[in-house]
Amino acid sequence: MKKPALERPVLLDVQDITRLYGPAKGCEAIDFQLHAGEVLGIVGESGSGKSTLLRVLAGLEAPDAGRVVYRRHAGEDVLDRDEAELDLYAIGEARRRALLRLEWGLVHQNPRDGLRMGVSAGANIGERLMAQGQRHYGQLRATGQEWMRQVELDPGRIDDAPRTFSGGMQQRLQIARTLVTRPRLVFMDEPTGGLDVSVQARLLDMLRTLVRQLGLSVVLVTHDLAVARLLAHRLMVMRRGQVVETGLTDQILDDPQHEYTQLLVSSVLTP
């Protein structure tokens, strides 16, 4: 038996990121690497700085210090070496926006932040495709229906506006809208946060399947350790703006080393 190939190229290289609004408010000196195909969970209580960090990583908010480097062709044949490494906040605003729209994806906790509530479900799904240059109406519509099926929405409702959907359906529509362009890297902020428990379970299973089928790399922010256990390969535990512990998800939850992680894990209620 041969040794397994366990090395994975680095997709996102986060170097010493600091974004502070006040003392211990925000995130400070964050260093980590996301490897291709990995789901990294960032866990912590509210106010731990995990959402601030996600906003910096996702290109929405410039850090006070540090760099976010995207290795664009990690694991692929490099065609244009100039563009192989992108320093997220060193490239221009237009270039950054194009990157976010074309190669990355962001799933907000509140689907209203990620959807256009006034236009149809189909138009929501088609928007990123049109931004990539697709113009063929029939093709866009067919892709829209296919994605609605994929996220378990009734394709017959393609012309309905998202405001007529339930919260769980809106969240699934937001996921379809984000993943339709097959982004390599997806950021998710409490994707199951505002949903009823029964709806959450269904969405979690769907996300697991999509991550596997599309080979996504994901940075997931959640305060829910059960969600983290099901979705994340690896965890980063944050407290007061700093990372206190990182490791394999099972290790963090079954053999936490840091005092704070032990407290967090032992405080979870199990029904």
Add this chain to the structure above:
Amino acid sequence: MHSMTNARPRLTVSGLHKQFLLHGQGGLEIDVMRDLSLTLHAGECLVLAGRSGIGKSTLLKMLHGDYCIDQGRIRLHFDDGTLDLETLPAYAWHGLRRDVIGYVSQFLRVVPRVAAVDVVMEPLLARGADEAESRQRAETLLARLNLPERMWQLPPGTFSGGEQQRVNIARGFIGEHPLLLLDEPTASLDATNRDVVIALIGEAKARGAAMLGIFHDEDVRDRVADRLLPLDDSLGARTAFTPNVQETLS
């Protein structure tokens, strides 16, 4: 007696220590393992023996990456070299578990809403296997373990302990991992299904899998074990605490 002459080591453990430090309990230190060493060969089932709380499950969890390796070495041997688990970066464990180290725990961690057959086939899909073929293999295993066909499409959350355990066993064996960790896989099974598990272990040996197991049932132990590794108090726990941080803290 099983012949060791041609078998090559697949796993060597040397000088393994494990201590839990509980910050919430005023920095309580619990030693659960001291200086444990073992060698496991391809095609062999080594059974851990010893009283409850001596550290048998702890060892399996260290080998699976669930528990940190504080001190000592765990090495996997391949045709083209060795892999040290105590220095393996966290991101590499995911692939190692997918392809090399399988684990059958006592309890199924239920993913809500997912059908039993999908739970079983997931390890194959994770390797990119064909879906129809994976489903076929999952159904074959569930049928062998006498899980009624009408239950295959149901989520196992509401199943009995024995039924959940059979789903768990099918999920654990389907991937045919070269190293399998078995934590009391027959604990809540009837005699018929115990025999099925014993047959599955025999087949795994025949294809060269190395297995490290815990079996409290002496009959099962005698039938699957090629060697016994007795853990006693000089190797294992110095305290009477159960080595589970979560339980101890709560």
